[in-house]
Amino acid sequence: MKKRVNKKGQAYLIASLIIISMIIAFATVSNYSNRTGYVKIYNLEYDYRIETEKIVDYSLINGVDSKSLIRNFTKDFSIYSGEDIIIYTIFGQGYDTENIRAYQYTNGVETYLNFDISSENIIVGVDGVDYKFKLISGENFYYIISQKRGDEKYVITG
16 A cells, blocks of 8 residues: 655745745845945055154154155055055155155155145145145154045045
8 A cells, every 4th residue: 555645745845945045046136236446545544654653753763864764665655555546745844845845656656746835834735635734843744645446536634
């Protein structure tokens, strides 16, 4: 005698597996995101700030010229940062315009940057935007880091 097997349970099991796989497929497709690029200036700014602070401290303690150290470091840092990153530096001693310099760094290339001084502020124009920094009697060091991603431009000053 053959026993008759009830196949009704198997049909429910197969139907539930099909429904679960459809739900997982739908959730996977709806959560998919196409990333166009990574804005990295926030991490770069942190690294740049920490390293340049150490350079300024080193130069003050050891009596070394901080300008040449910062310029060399920023050239190397701009290569490390990538082609879409532009770094602008403003540094000098006191209020004397002869001692203040501003440079733009793109992929290791240094370019002199024009600036204006009004009362106790230095004004640097970058892409049609004026950035104002307060001059102090001691060591002045300021920077602007920008990154262009598509139609958007990200800028951090410090």
